[in-house]
Amino acid sequence: MPHSPTDLAVDARGLIKRFGSFTALNGLDLQIPRGAFYAYLGPNGAGKSTSLALLTGVYGPDGGSIQLLGLDAVRHPLKVKSRIGMVPEELSLFERLTGRQYLTFCGRMYGLEGEEAAARAAELLELTELTYKAGALVAEYSKGMRRRLAIAAALIHAPELVFLDEPFEGIDVLAAGVIRELLRELSRRGVTLLLTTHVLEIAERLATHAGILRGGKMLDQGPVGELLARHGTASLEALFEKLISVPAARNARLSFYGESPGAVTPLRRESA
Ligand SMILES: Nc1ncnc2c1ncn2[C@@H]1O[C@H](COP(=O)(O)OP(=O)(O)OP(=O)(O)O)[C@@H](O)[C@H]1O
Numbered sequence: 439m440p441h442s443p444t445d446l447a448v449d450a451r452g453l454i455k456r457f458g459s460f461t462a463l464n465g466l467d468l469q470i471p472r473g474a475f476y477a478y479l480g481p482n483g484a485g486k487s488t489s490l491a492l493l494t495g496v497y498g499p500d501g502g503s504i505q506l507l508g509l510d511a512v513r514h515p516l517k518v519k520s521r522i523g524m525v526p527e528e529l530s531l532f533e534r535l536t537g538r539q540y541l542t543f544c545g546r547m548y549g550l551e552g553e554e555a556a557a558r559a560a561e562l563l564e565l566t567e568l569t570y571k572a573g574a575l576v577a578e579y580s581k582g583m584r585r586r587l588a589i590a591a592a593l594i595h596a597p598e599l600v601f602l603d604e605p606f607e608g609i610d611v612l613a614a615g616v617i618r619e620l621l622r623e624l625s626r627r628g629v630t631l632l633l634t635t636h637v638l639e640i641a642e643r644l645a646t647h648a649g650i651l652r653g654g655k656m657l658d659q660g661p662v663g664e665l666l667a668r669h670g671t672a673s674l675e676a677l678f679e680k681l682i683s684v685p686a687a688r689n690a691r692l693s694f695y696g697e698s699p700g701a702v703t704p705l706r707r708e709s710a
Pocket of ligand 1: 457460462480481482483484485486487488489527
């Protein structure tokens with residue numbers, strides 16, 4: 439059954455984005471029902487990060503429309519930004535603040551009173567298991583800690599819709615479990631989540647809905663059960679393989695290694 443626009447947290451239609459003569463998004467449609475946990479899947483270069491940059495107002499689209507939470511995101515960017523959260527793939531945090539100061543600063547940027555921002559920062563540090571690092575400068579955080587801090591920062595204003603671009607990148611197994619639980623809890627509370635990941639096992643565990651894009655176009659999207667049934671596949675991984683053609687690299691040759699161990703052709707040195 440088609441969704442009415444008010445049922446949709448994200449309703450992007452015909453999105454176009456060009457970089458010079460290259461078309462990165464080529465009429466992309468993306469629909470996410472409110473409350474869904476949407477796995478946004480596609481091979482490297484499919485256009486996932488570019489489309490998230492458009493949805494969150496980093497770039498303007500060259501064509502198409504974007505409705506977020508029932509609002510036109512191009513015409514009302516500030517109203518929309520106050521209700522959405524984003525964890526980008528490339529993090530740029532304020533290195534000379536401590537983790538606690540950074541989160542409190544983010545809260546203040548969204549208009550929270552000082553005490554409220556500090557209280558929320560403390561809760562989020564606890565939830566992302568960063569309390570023990572709260573007083574250290576962000577510059578001293580490891581890659582996984584930085585990502586967890588970015589997730590905490592994206593939640594400080596209690597957004598109704600959160601975009602997470604590769605949130606599990608660089609996070610160890612235990613911390614990944616903590617973040618997965620945090621995302622599940624948000625989902626239970628009705629927050630709409632979009633997650634990009636190349637680890638399909640994560641998508642498999644969390645997603646209620648999925649969309650698969652390639653070459654800047656949506657190949658198919660919908661509730662996970664319906665998608666799998668439609669394509670006769672048993673898992674998102676099988677669906678991904680079916681919809682995305684086998685990369686050319688699989689048929690490429692490795693000519694300069696021997697067939698068996700030790701059979702590598704030795705380097706020939708130019709004689710002096
Ligand atoms: N600033 C830019 N200038 C030129 N081309 C760009 C720019 N940003 C992205 N592209 C191109 O747009 C296409 C989509 O890139 P994008 O980063 O959105 O892909 P992605 O699906 O997020 O990939 P990945 O899984 O590798 O993160 C790619 O071909 C990329 O080379």
